[in-house]
Amino acid sequence: MKRRSFTNLKKEMSLEQLNNFCKELAEEYATSDYEFARKFFCEKYSLTQSCYYKVLEYAVVNNLISDLTLADIMHKSATNQSTYYDGSGATSVAKYNRLYNKRCENIAAAFSEEKIRDIADDFLLKSKYRVSIKHEISTKTVDFAIMRAVSENIVDDRTVAALESRSIATAKGSDKYTTRVGFEIVKAMREEKK
Helix, strand or coil: CCCECHHHHHHHCCHHHHHHHHHHHHHHHHHCCCCCCHHHHHHHHCECHHHHHHHHHHHHHCCCCCHHHHHHHHHHHHHHHHHHCCCCHHHHHHHHHHHHHHHHHHHHHHCCHHHHHHHHHHHHHCCHHHHHHHHCCCHHHHHHHHHHHHHCCCCCHHHHHHHHHHHHHHCCCCHHHHHHHHHHHHHHHHHHHC
16 A cells, blocks of 8 residues: 555545544554554554654644643654664654644634733733643743733733743743843834834
């Protein structure tokens, strides 16, 4: 049987079927033993290697799997990669961290302005962790929601100043500098949109 590309999958499946397939494959990969990896899943589902990786990426970025499943995928991928190339598991971890960031950014992008305002207001009164619990989102998604609140002029200037001050005050170590720079960037984006 000919191996399918991701483009083939998108043509032969409805969006719901594609989402279910990607979710199920990602969950199966995450919970299977280490020897069940790319080669096994490519053969089982008649996928090209590229398609296999795109299926996992799609499941992560489109929030089809839980954070726990994502962590399992990241760990398994890094472990498997390091068995072939000593110490190379870090590239897998970096890749899944980038995908996770994109996932969180996508989630925040889908929020209404009212929800963004609520998250920003809550962050002024509660820890980022408490905000994430209240809104049932990750702390990284809270970060993206705050960036969106500022850059898209969803909150007023006084709230921006308070968000910046609180974010810098609660950042640890070198994150304080990164937070300052990040706020300068999103405030510049804010000014362009005024």
